[in-house]
Amino acid sequence: xxIRHRIILLVVLSLTAMLSIGGxxxxxxxxxxxxxxxxxxxxxxxxxxxADLVAHLKDVQLTTMExxxxxxxxxxxxxxxxxxxxxxxxxxxxxxxxxxxxxxxxRGLVVQAKESLDNYFAAIDDATRFKLSNQKEMAEAAxxxxxxxxxxxxxxxxxxxxxxxxxxxxxxxxxxxxxLAQTVTGISAAxxxxxxxxxxxxGMLYRQVVRPIGRMQSMMTEIASSQDFSRRLPVEREDxxxxxxxxxxxxxxxIEESSAQLRQKTADIQTMLQNMPQGILTIADGNRVHPEYxxxxxxIFETQAxxxxxxxxxxxxxxxxxxxxxxxxxxxxxxxxxxDAMNFEFNAHLLPGEIEKTLADGRVKILDLxxxxxxxxxxxxxxxxxxxxxxxELRKLAAEANEQKRELEIIGEILAVSQEKFHEFIAGALxxxxxxxxxxxxxxxxxxxxxxxxxxxxxxxxxxxxxxxxLHLTNLxxxxxxxxxxxxxxRPDIAWDQEQLLGELNGxxxxxxxxxRINEVSLGRxxxxxxxxxxxxxxxxxxQIQHTLQRLETVNTGNMRExxxxxxxxxxxxxxxxxxxxxxxLSGIFDSLPSLARELGKVAPMVTIDDNGYVVRSQAxxxxxxxxxxxxxxxxxxxxxxxxxxxxxxKPLAGLISLDANVRDGQFQLALRDDGRGLALARIRxxxxxxxxxxxxxxxxxxxxxxxxxxxxxxTASHVTEVSGRGVGMxxxxxxxxxxxxxxxxxxxxxAEGADFRQFQxxxxxxxSFAVRVDIGPDARDADLPVAEKxxxxxx
Amino acid sequence: xxxxxxxxxxxxxxxxxxxxxxxxxxxxxxxxxxxxGLDKLKADPGIKLVxxxxxxxxxxxxxxxxxxxxxxxxASVNIIMLTTENSPAMKERGKAAGVKGWIVKPFNGPAVVGxxxxxxx
Numbered sequence: 001x002x003i004r005h006r007i008i009l010l011v012v013l014s015l016t017a018m019l020s021i022g023g024x025x026x027x028x029x030x031x032x033x034x035x036x037x038x039x040x041x042x043x044x045x046x047x048x049x050x051a052d053l054v055a056h057l058k059d060v061q062l063t064t065m066e067x068x069x070x071x072x073x074x075x076x077x078x079x080x081x082x083x084x085x086x087x088x089x090x091x092x093x094x095x096x097x098x099x100x101x102x103x104x105x106x107r108g109l110v111v112q113a114k115e116s117l118d119n120y121f122a123a124i125d126d127a128t129r130f131k132l133s134n135q136k137e138m139a140e141a142a143x144x145x146x147x148x149x150x151x152x153x154x155x156x157x158x159x160x161x162x163x164x165x166x167x168x169x170x171x172x173x174x175x176x177x178x179x180l181a182q183t184v185t186g187i188s189a190a191x192x193x194x195x196x197x198x199x200x201x202x203g204m205l206y207r208q209v210v211r212p213i214g215r216m217q218s219m220m221t222e223i224a225s226s227q228d229f230s231r232r233l234p235v236e237r238e239d240x241x242x243x244x245x246x247x248x249x250x251x252x253x254x255i256e257e258s259s260a261q262l263r264q265k266t267a268d269i270q271t272m273l274q275n276m277p278q279g280i281l282t283i284a285d286g287n288r289v290h291p292e293y294x295x296x297x298x299x300i301f302e303t304q305a306x307x308x309x310x311x312x313x314x315x316x317x318x319x320x321x322x323x324x325x326x327x328x329x330x331x332x333x334x335x336x337x338x339x340d341a342m343n344f345e346f347n348a349h350l351l352p353g354e355i356e357k358t359l360a361d362g363r364v365k366i367l368d369l370x371x372x373x374x375x376x377x378x379x380x381x382x383x384x385x386x387x388x389x390x391x392x393e394l395r396k397l398a399a400e401a402n403e404q405k406r407e408l409e410i411i412g413e414i415l416a417v418s419q420e421k422f423h424e425f426i427a428g429a430l431x432x433x434x435x436x437x438x439x440x441x442x443x444x445x446x447x448x449x450x451x452x453x454x455x456x457x458x459x460x461x462x463x464x465x466x467x468x469x470x471l472h473l474t475n476l477x478x479x480x481x482x483x484x485x486x487x488x489x490x491r492p493d494i495a496w497d498q499e500q501l502l503g504e505l506n507g508x509x510x511x512x513x514x515x516x517r518i519n520e521v522s523l524g525r526x527x528x529x530x531x532x533x534x535x536x537x538x539x540x541x542x543x544q545i546q547h548t549l550q551r552l553e554t555v556n557t558g559n560m561r562e563x564x565x566x567x568x569x570x571x572x573x574x575x576x577x578x579x580x581x582x583x584x585x586l587s588g589i590f591d592s593l594p595s596l597a598r599e600l601g602k603v604a605p606m607v608t609i610d611d612n613g614y615v616v617r618s619q620a621x622x623x624x625x626x627x628x629x630x631x632x633x634x635x636x637x638x639x640x641x642x643x644x645x646x647x648x649x650x651k652p653l654a655g656l657i658s659l660d661a662n663v664r665d666g667q668f669q670l671a672l673r674d675d676g677r678g679l680a681l682a683r684i685r686x687x688x689x690x691x692x693x694x695x696x697x698x699x700x701x702x703x704x705x706x707x708x709x710x711x712x713x714x715x716t717a718s719h720v721t722e723v724s725g726r727g728v729g730m731x732x733x734x735x736x737x738x739x740x741x742x743x744x745x746x747x748x749x750x751x752a753e754g755a756d757f758r759q760f761q762x763x764x765x766x767x768x769s770f771a772v773r774v775d776i777g778p779d780a781r782d783a784d785l786p787v788a789e790k791x792x793x794x795x796x
Numbered sequence: 797x798x799x800x801x802x803x804x805x806x807x808x809x810x811x812x813x814x815x816x817x818x819x820x821x822x823x824x825x826x827x828x829x830x831x832x833g834l835d836k837l838k839a840d841p842g843i844k845l846v847x848x849x850x851x852x853x854x855x856x857x858x859x860x861x862x863x864x865x866x867x868x869x870x871a872s873v874n875i876i877m878l879t880t881e882n883s884p885a886m887k888e889r890g891k892a893a894g895v896k897g898w899i900v901k902p903f904n905g906p907a908v909v910g911x912x913x914x915x916x917x
Contacts, residue, residue, distance in 0.1 A: 334882030
């Protein structure tokens with residue numbers, strides 16, 4: 001049963017109860033009214049009439065006595081008329097009683113009264129007759145005799161009737177009173193019963209409607225205040241309340257879903273703010289930084305005090321912006337926040353896109369700033385969103401890339417000039433620069449002769465540079481020349497400023513020296529280029545230079561990764577200019593080994609080279625060739641055994657020679673070893689004694705003994721072969737190396753101190769400037785060395 | 797009949813703004829202070845936009861804005877303030893006077909012309 005039905009039931013019950021009580025009361029009232037009428041209109045008048053009967057009887061008796069005692073006949077006759085009247089009244093009264101008798105007792109009494117009345121009236125008639133016949137004594141005797149007797153008789157009957165009537169009246173009234181009391185009691189009882197039923201139904205309604213609603217309301221309030229939308233109200237009924245609860249629960253589920261989504265979104269945003277490598281903040285009214293910002297911002301500004309800070313102070317303090325610009329920026333914040341979004345359009349151009357910020361420790365960061373408005377539904381800007389990017393590294397890289405581009409262009413310019421002419425140009429340019437410096441230093445004021453000289457010198461440098469197409473230099477020289485030109489005018493608009501002129505000149509000198517340095521270091525074209533007959537210089541693939549330049553020109557300078565890749569690539573190209581791979585340098589030697597081995601009756605050895613990613617400067621090529629020609633041929637000649645010996649020793653027929661190149665402890669070390677019999681220490685010792693290099697009884701350790709081979713004139717070969725012992729011994733090899741500030745070490749690889757043969761390696765140590773590492777940069781591991789080499793075709 | 801009324805006591809700013817707006821196809825009239833601005837506005841019902849400086853002699857820009865707002869017939873007139881600084885009190889006053897926008901000086905035409913044209917209708 002639902003609540004509507006319950007309420008209808010309550011109303012129906014109430015109406016029914018009221019109607020019942022009302023109907024009962026009406027019925028009772030009508031019945032009581034008829035009872036009252038019976039009593040008031042029947043019983044009470046009848047009782048009163050019974051009292052009248054006694055009075056009528058007395059009237060008759062008195063009239064009779066008056067007649068009997070009348071003094072004369074005339075009066076007696078008059079009295080007789082009255083008597084007749086009284087008698088008739090008495091008779092009528094008795095008849096009335098007969099008709100109003102309500103019980104057998106009353107009716108019996110009326111019959112008795114009638115009989116007595118007849119006798120009474122007969123006795124009165126007798127007495128009257130005697131009186132009218134003047135028999136006064138007879139009349140009196142009759143009066144006191146029969147009349148009196150019957151009068152007493154009738155009187156007694158009438159009295160009894162009166163009493164009976166009164167008793168009947170009292171009874172009727174009592175009955176009436178009882179009936180009324182009963183009515184009141186009945187109505188009260190009915191009303192109480194109805195009240196009780198209504199109270200019960202009301203109580204039921206309260207329990208089943210009001211209480212659940214109250215409970216529902218308190219639970220709803222609790223959920224609303226706790227915001228715990230995972231809770232549900234129990235559904236214990238199927239009425240309106242039950243359906244309301246189901247609807248409420250559905251709503252809770254929706255809210256829970258929405259709030260979960262909201263939570264997820266908030267968490268997403270928080271995660272982004274926590275982890276994105278971007279500085280993001282929002283600026284609220286009063287240029288205050290909103291507490292929610294990306295954590296990365298802390299590493300950009302190097303502070304954790306960000307929330308609530310003044311944007312002007314956090315972002316713009318210590319920047320390269322002037323106070324006027326700062327005040328503009330400050331005003332823009334005020335003009336935009338809380339105003340129509342249009343105001344952002346009005347003023348956004350005043351917000352800087354890039355700033356240089358000096359930190360507390362003096363470091364300067366270049367920050368890229370990106371501004372956008374956050375608008376509300378009404379199109380008003382509520383906050384400004386500021387994305388901060390630290391582009392210091394990016395700008396540095398771009399500058400590096402630019403510098404590399406310049407260098408590449410300069411290389412291109414230099415390569416177009418023959419080495420000899422270039423050398424002459426540099427020497428001449430430096431001479432003119434020196435002369436200009438001397439001229440400027442001598443004068444502290446403008447002099448026509450001097451300025452003409454200065455101008456002529458600079459003009460010559462410019463002319464030459466232009467002739468050779470050295471454009472970078474030309475531009476710089478042109479500026480210096482323009483300054484002199486300005487000073488040469490009749491009324492110069494600039495003053496002679498020694499310091500400024502020297503500064504400018506130093507710029508030119510630096511650029512000339514830079515050209516010279518690139519020529520020497522990067523291109524390996526030191527000197528005029530004719531010395532020694534065979535000119536050694538690099539042929540750089542112009543296409544490669546063009547390609548590299550293009551790579552630099554098209555690189556996206558806003559993309560760190562791309563910029564780094566381009567920089568590394570160009571860096572590698574630049575580093576590798578003027579270098580050769582070790583295998584390339586020594587290839588001639590390796591090519592000659594098969595024929596050498598054949599001459600010696602040996603199988604051609606296998607050669608392995610591990611360059612560990614190093615190449616060598618072209619200048620070192622000749623040295624390495626000279627040194628390793630000797631060392632490797634020695635290894636084949638003295639180290640590797642003959643086929644028979646190797647077979648007997650259980651070694652592979654082909655010997656193994658390995659070369660390992662690496663940079664250690666600031667030295668470029670090239671270690672050579674072979675799998676032959678080892679260093680013949682006993683033999684070295686014997687030869688040294690024979691040649692008088694050591695005494696017969698000299699006690700030398702193995703290392704000292706081994707180093708005897710570097711003594712001048714020492715030769716281990718038993719006979720002068722075609723291979724070694726051609727007068728260029730190990731002493732000469734050591735000499736080559738020492739001239740380049742290097743040394744040679746012999747390092748034993750076994751523990752057989754004192755043995756005749758010991759495994760060893762010869763390590764040639766050179767300054768690390770001889771080596772260049774190929775795989776520089778993050779993508780270098782994938783670098784294809786042959787391709788890089790292709791760019792540098794070395795002409796030997 | 798002009799579309800825009802430029803109010804500034806500095807002839808440099810006034811001319812610069814006027815010339816720029818004219819070059820962009822708007823008809824412009826100029827006033828030298830707030831009082832002059834009110835007179836010009838009253839005389840020319842075609843004006844839909846007032847671009848005004850804040851600090852001016854005789855009557856400042858905000859007072860003028862308040863007086864413009866006080867006239868029913870000016871209901872469709874938009875007001876933009878040219879300013880150098882921006883205090884909350886100033887903004888509050890401007891907002892009450894129905895100031896639509898704040899352009900921080902220096903006036904940079906190309907950046908604002910689009911929005912200004914929208915305000916002219």
